[in-house]
Amino acid sequence: MDQNKFDYLLRLGDNALVLSQRISELCGKGPALEEDMALTNVSLDLLGQTRLWYSYAGELEGAGRDEDRLAFHRDAHQFRNCLLVEQRNGNYADTMMRQFFFDTWHYFLIGALTKSSDARIAGIAEKSLKEVTYHLRRSGDLVVRMGDGTPESHAKVQAAADALWMYTGEMFNYDAVDQAMVDAGVAPAAAPLRAQWLEHVAAIFAEATLVMPSPDAWMQKGGKQGVHSEHLGYLLAEMQFLQRAYPGAEW
Amino acid sequence: MDQNKFDYLLRLGDNALVLSQRISELCGKGPALEEDMALTNVSLDLLGQTRLWYSYAGELEGAGRDEDRLAFHRDAHQFRNCLLVEQRNGNYADTMMRQFFFDTWHYFLIGALTKSSDARIAGIAEKSLKEVTYHLRRSGDLVVRMGDGTPESHAKVQAAADALWMYTGEMFNYDAVDQAMVDAGVAPAAAPLRAQWLEHVAAIFAEATLVMPSPDAWMQKGGKQGVHSEHLGYLLAEMQFLQRAYPGAEW
């Protein structure tokens, strides 16, 4: 088995699952009915993508782990998502800023993955592209509206940007797994992806009248290698409860 | 095995465990350092009592379930605690009002159990009496201070009383299990216990300048029979995670 590719697929799947799970905590609790619908929609899209990544990862591994085994039977240190997606929902500015930072990266990444040398990955990316395009349009639009809305909304969304910024560097901080995927033509290189990300974030922040934090600021890392924040354990304890409490059951 | 006594012991243990767990969520987050210490202390006392009740229950059952098996390997519907103790911490007035309602019941109950016809139960009660006496003094004192403190604290503690009141009836709402224990001289009857509870609550509320809700108000029930509120499942998912995720491990 190509261990690097397996790890890379887990990262893709874990990012999507953890963010989907976070958003789904808001079911029925959004700030407006239209937001409730959109949140559920994004959560669903990400969950669908999770299942595709995990299924491929499980097949590649060939050890009989299906999507549910991968989702429900790994502890926090075995999860490979970025720190960004496991951060708590906070207020709606926090929720949407987390989403916007992620969506921007996700959009350019998925776009690049449609040209992956791995046909299965390219296919999943192709399938996901419309969804992530919509996600990005939506979260960017809301960041603009909150930033250029009232003084209160401006302050909230600026605070969200400042607090979450330190979790954005990890997406472009490539390690051996990422680099192996770049070398194999499976995944895009970090530098151009980061340039695209910064350019789009800068453009949206300008329109939103927000101050973009420095790209050279100190960045947290560790999630991709399984060293998470304290939040992930709680998220997993809740998410995995039934599978853990009733081992071997079919649902 | 005396199934009624087993169930009764579980109720005692589950009440203590679930309340201990709730309080322990506040570790390091109390409104003052002295409160942090006192909260931890109460949580510890209740945990110690839990272990005594569970150990006896497990021995009585004779099926090899020890304290940890009982604490970590039952799902919500198998827990027998009152709804009161599983309610969320809320603000500190909610936390302390929940504690005061429980402590008052607990104090008179434990006092009566020192005269239980079951020597083991009487012994555990004897051991716990000093602790629950202190708990009651402390929570009653804080209710008085909050009630007769500032307008804000008065409003908060009155709101807490009004919101939690509907969970207090269950403690005196005896079913066949409770009644069997009364008949066997193991546990005190409901009516005098309720009278003591109402008298003490009325006295403290008077001193606290609080309005006591009507004893005839609608009361929720179900916890003692395993029909809980939605909160308990989350509490257990968190509490039981390690035992569930690593079955068979020794810690």
Next chain:
Amino acid sequence: MSAEERAFQERIDAGVKIEAKDWMPDAYRKTLIRQISQHAHSEIVGQLPEGNWVTRAPTLKRKSILLAKIQDEAGHGLYLYSAAETLGVSRDELLAALHAGKAKYSSIFNYPTLSWADMGAIGWLVDGSAIINQIPLCRCSYGPYSRAMIRVCKEESFHARQGYDIMLALSRGTPEQKAMAQDALNRWWWPSLMMFGPSDAASVNSAQSAQWRIKLFSNDELRQRMVDQTVPQAEYLGLTIPDPDLKFNAETGHYEFGEIDWDEFHAVLKGNGPCNRERLATRVKAYEDGQWFRDALTAYADKHAPAKAAA
């Protein structure tokens, strides 16, 4: 009866739909607003008991299905608020009435969801009952309402089937799972029967609603339909309906069932259900916490609408 009222009733009797711009009696308008908004509120509040298990769904597939269901419910809320708005009230007014505790939503959502099996039981029993209630309303006299109901019913029937499928998996599962399914049936059975409202004998205002064709069958008729439909399904699942008085009457071809605990029904209606306070508090908090966000959207639109129109 005025000439207008007579003409109105004649159109209804002839099966012609009433539309928003048409004249209608005040009481018709008010009754419809109450009924439609109550239904809309039920969809919105109904997201909460299910949202309670989304984060704990046992498989990714089940999680997807549940999420999609909750999304549908928000959508139903939207259609229904829109249908109510055609009668001259705003969504904000309706929500204000809900949040103030003046408007009702279906009492069934004041029960807690205590296990995964409740997601099955709600789909099977609650959505099942809702469909029985709602299918006739697809033919009701008010056009916007009947069209909203057609869309709603189509999706609800999926939900009921998905709920039944959860129950099926559980009752074919481990002993614990089967117990979970039975426990859910025990807790949801009676509240589901209560969803149809008081018995006909105790039901007020039904005659007028029937005449206006916004209530097409009596509560007891619909309730009987639900029992008749559900009992064989429970048997197929191998589960026991928690009613010792339940029996099939071969003569009538219907199941006879025990007495409903109307005290419980009225207690929950009055606000004493296990979750009344919490459901409302959750919705109020979501709305209040969202005020700054909605204000921001409005402020942005006000700032930018003229500029964009001019461009």
Next chain:
Amino acid sequence: MSAEERAFQERIDAGVKIEAKDWMPDAYRKTLIRQISQHAHSEIVGQLPEGNWVTRAPTLKRKSILLAKIQDEAGHGLYLYSAAETLGVSRDELLAALHAGKAKYSSIFNYPTLSWADMGAIGWLVDGSAIINQIPLCRCSYGPYSRAMIRVCKEESFHARQGYDIMLALSRGTPEQKAMAQDALNRWWWPSLMMFGPSDAASVNSAQSAQWRIKLFSNDELRQRMVDQTVPQAEYLGLTIPDPDLKFNAETGHYEFGEIDWDEFHAVLKGNGPCNRERLATRVKAYEDGQWFRDALTAYADKHAPAKAAA
């Protein structure tokens, strides 16, 4: 040096304790306030990483031990704030400085606790290091501080032993548990070494503190003591210290160890550790949320003190 300063230094050199009422140089007072309050803040903030696992402790016994430990830490905070108060500052002033980000606490608490094994590693390594730091302070020149340290050290040694006991259970456990223990050691080893502060070469103000006997050994001496004590314990556990350069020097009788990543040390000190923001935000929130409660106690005391005094 003034006559007062000379007399002060002579008392210290003679091993006489300085007490609160005694004259002391301003700089001595300020240094002590900074050092003691930093220590007090560390106890308080240090409750949080452990509080993070109290609700998830794997057995009731372990939960009890951990709760008792956290209670001790709150107690240590109390003694230490009291010791600082003898120097003429109030606890509220000290807390205000903490909450404003002006006062420091031990950087080690800016790392997250990610598994149950971290409860073991913190007791074993962090409390272990704390004791090595603190034991000399039991003999420091300032009486109230030295007495507080004696109480603290006695309890800390329990905590260190309990932490080691957790590690022992894990390293004798399943392969997953052993991996958990190793992972915790990997994450906590270097931060624990950093607890002793910058290397002597980079350390400022040490000479004056040494002369005042409020710093009795150099950072590097204490760090070496910690390594020498801990390496054999790790060996006994069957765990590997994450330092390829670690080796025993038979001549000196000490373990030599690799270069500490001082960039990381300074980054965490500057506020860029994984949890700096969260730890502080949690404490600030607790304090702010508790304002009304503390106000209530004060208001009650004001109302009732005269009445009771008169009675």
